[in-house]
Amino acid sequence: MNKDKPQLPLGYSVLPEGCIATVVTCLEMLAKPAPRPVPAPPDLTIERWHRPDAQAYLGLYRRIGEEWLWMSRLVMEAEALSAILEDSDVEIYSLMRGTERLALLELDFRESGECELAFFGVDPQAVGTGAGRFLMNAAIDIAWSRPIHRFWVHTCHLDHPAALAFYQRSGFAVYDRLVEVFRDPRLDGTLRRDAGAHMPLIER
Template sequence: MDTMNPPLPLGYSAVPAGKLANVVTCLEMLTKPAPKPVRAEDAALRLERWTDADLGEYRALFRAIGEDWMWLSRLVMPDEELRAILHDPAVEVYTVRDGDRRVGLMELDLRKDGECELVFFGLVPDAIGQGAGRIMMNAAIDNAWAKPIRRFWVHTCHFDHPGAVGFYQRSGFKPYAFLVEVIDDPRLTGEMRADASPHVPLILPR
């Protein structure tokens, strides 16, 4: 018997060195729900459409929001591919501002007929739990269902904020599928800080 690599329990699969395995939850809503209340003290927060987003500013906000939740895709996407997405008229990018500061990012993708995907939805760390998330979600639902869609959907993963799935469910989304994603650990490839996403164990190559 190989004592360095003992047999795995039934149903388990080994993840190669340097990789991360990520469980993704897919959720959808098929009808528009009633809006959730927004606290009066959050009315000063402003949601605005972000058109012609500068790639550097967009990625800086994307990183500030997502680096501790293992958001990677837009950091490594080629510039021309990202620019084409952000400037597509069927993709709507919104931010929440607290004064002059952007604290939230929301992206709706309507490129598929009859559907809207909530591609990204997040807040900078110090804005979490302060009411901006409900403002963004109410706006996401209103804007999505203002279009001729039959389905509004989102996916999140177990690397994301631990309250994400519950928040989406309270907002009217229902889980319908699990997926497993295997990626290179971006903290080992230099695409993220070595101390990013501290809740995800960093396993160094032997």
């Protein structure tokens, strides 16, 4: 647990105007789990995306994550984003149907001995096809092919409602929960105003 982080009081807390809050669940995997093999979905392959163009990357990031209010990379300074995309210890993959990208998988090995599952998501048209399990199996294999002792990820209640259970079935175990407060990205135009309908937009 994050004992050094500020603790919320019991009961209700008032959010700053223009902000939203989410409960973040932190999960980790300390050893490679038993495989959960699935056949490759028809016409889909996994491809490493070497040093992607920032605009192409952000386009895929937005297409996959906008409904779940992904916004951290959209507001990142261009230089900082380029440094991540060009880092040899950050590996980015995608599910491909021909030349079309249908998923984003980003593995961050910059912390020695660890791998962060930084981003994981599939295009809505691939949901329910087995694409997510196929991609997660690849993520686990790639992560544990390196000399790591910990593979970790965090998700929140703004993500797809099946995300947490999916991670747990994949072999991740919960180790902490946090509350994150951030500016609503729909108010300043970072995301569409109708994005993330599961989190109502409040204007005062």
